[in-house]
Amino acid sequence: MYELYSHPNSTYSKRVHIYLKFRNLEYETIHVALDKLENRKKPFLAINPYGKVPVLRDHEFVLSESSAIIRYLEEKHGFDNPLFPEDLQKRAILNQMINQCESEFCFPGSVIYFAKKFVPEENWEPKRMKDSSKRIGRHFDVLETILSKEQYLFGNQFGILEILYAPFIENVGMMDSKVPNSVEEWITRVMEEPAVKQVLKS
Ligand SMILES: N[C@@H](CCC(=O)N[C@@H](CS)C(=O)NCC(=O)O)C(=O)O
Secondary structure (H helix, E strand, O other): OEEEEEOOOOHHHHHHHHHHHHOOOOEEEEEOOHHHOHHHOHHHHOOOOOOOOOEEEEOOEEEEOHHHHHHHHHHHHOOOOOOOOOOHHHHHHHHHHHHHHHHHHHHHHHHHHHHHHHOOHHHOOHHHHHHHHHHHHHHHHHHHHHHOOOOOOOOOOOOHHHHHHHHHHOOHHHHOOOOOHHHHHHHHHHHHOHHHHHHHOO
């Protein structure tokens, strides 16, 4: 059985939980106490020298990075309805969108999320946070060009991108960015997906 090193508040770990539930794959969760800095101690650093969750263990094989884990499982199982298309150029566009999800949304989003959740307001960096909100706004404008015509971001069905975005769009209200209607409606749709609901509402 797979083992997933995780913490209940970890957005990146939630992606993998959502994927595993979406695919009905059996796994065991191994709690890593980030709050007690267990991730910075030797036993965990031997598993991931960067000290981050999630990490997947598949017998002797150990893998970190949420999107790499999902991709590994997807390729390993060869499902009838694969989330990564066969076509080289379609797959390249999907990979481009995955990278843009990380760089144009999750990264600036984390700047705001981390400050608002863990830093006293007097120590916030307002310019950095404002720039991050603007960057997210620009990203949403790009998503809107797709979502004004389609229900989902790729191939018009719930897929890898929704799984990667889900734990982050849950906190969209915090980002102080303008959310276009079609993006707002997409967020609602994603939040209603059973695997997403199961993980994020728990
Ligand atoms: N790029 C990584 C990011 C993982 C990450 O930042 N995990 C956070 C929790 S959400 C973590 O373990 N932080 C602990 C630390 O940096 O000390 C992924 O996609 O898995």
